[in-house]
Amino acid sequence: QLQLQESGPALVKPSETLSLFCTVSGGPISNGNDSWAWIRQPPGKGLEWIGTIYYSGSLHYNPSLKSRLTISVDTPNNQFSLRLTSATAADTAMYYCVRHLIAADGPYNWFDPWGQGTLVTVSS
Amino acid sequence: DIQMTQSPSSLSASVGDRVTITCRASQTIKRYLNWYQRKPGKAPKLLIYAASTLQSGVPSRFSGTGSGTDFTLTISSLQPEDFASYYCQQSFNTYSFGQGTKLEI
Numbered sequence: 040q041l042q043l044q045e046s047g048p049a050l051v052k053p054s055e056t057l058s059l060f061c062t063v064s065g066g067p068i069s070n071g072n073d074s075w076a077w078i079r080q081p082p083g084k085g086l087e088w089i090g091t092i093y094y095s096g097s098l099h100y101n102p103s104l105k106s107r108l109t110i111s112v113d114t115p116n117n118q119f120s121l122r123l124t125s126a127t128a129a130d131t132a133m134y135y136c137v138r139h140l141i142a143a144d145g146p147y148n149w150f151d152p153w154g155q156g157t158l159v160t161v162s163s
Numbered sequence: 164d165i166q167m168t169q170s171p172s173s174l175s176a177s178v179g180d181r182v183t184i185t186c187r188a189s190q191t192i193k194r195y196l197n198w199y200q201r202k203p204g205k206a207p208k209l210l211i212y213a214a215s216t217l218q219s220g221v222p223s224r225f226s227g228t229g230s231g232t233d234f235t236l237t238i239s240s241l242q243p244e245d246f247a248s249y250y251c252q253q254s255f256n257t258y259s260f261g262q263g264t265k266l267e268i
Contacts, residue, residue: 043206085263088258088259088260135206147212149252150197150199152208155204
């Protein structure tokens with residue numbers, strides 16, 4: 040059974056880079072079928088999709104974050120990562136890593152499974 | 164951007180109740196609608212995808228209907244483990260979530 044686990048600093052200073060890793064266990068990260076994504080939820084606010092790296096290697100970022108965002112896959116370590124530069128208090132959130140599944144027989148797609156999430160606070 | 168609006172935002176119910184949560188999209192999303200359950204301290208869990216397809220392992224008391232702009236998640240007979248928050252999510256045009264429905268005793 041595939042499991043995802045987020046890791047990274049819980050506290051980031053304003054203007055610094057927020058970096059998180061997601062370790063995938065129970066299966067290879069590069070199997071030619073699975074895509075990977077990050078989702079976050081600021082305190083008291085809704086869930087926000089951050090971005091996806093598709094199994095093809097192509098990237099799809101939330102336009103509101105695109106200029107600061109990098110998502111990449113580290114196949115040897117079975118991990119994928121998130122880098123968000125120039126962090127501000129608005130980036131304080133629970134961050135989730137997820138597998139982004141696309142149906143084999145059509146364009147339907149969904150997020151499953153999810154990691155438990157990691158809370159990142161941007162503060163001096 | 165497609166806005167997703169869930170109602171109600173919170174709901175009090177009892178074990179055995181039939182519960183319905185509604186999700187409305189700001190424009191048509193055909194059947195590109197997924198439902199998730201989240202419990203405190205646990206990873207969110209996929210319940211339903213493509214509006215009505217039950218994810219493997221999810222109890223049959225959960226069901227989803229709808230297409231276009233209006234969707235519902237129904238729990239036919241609430242169990243103690245169902246008290247949680249529920250979120251809808253569209254995958255028709257980029258990805259966005261409803262604000263959530265907290266189901267409480």
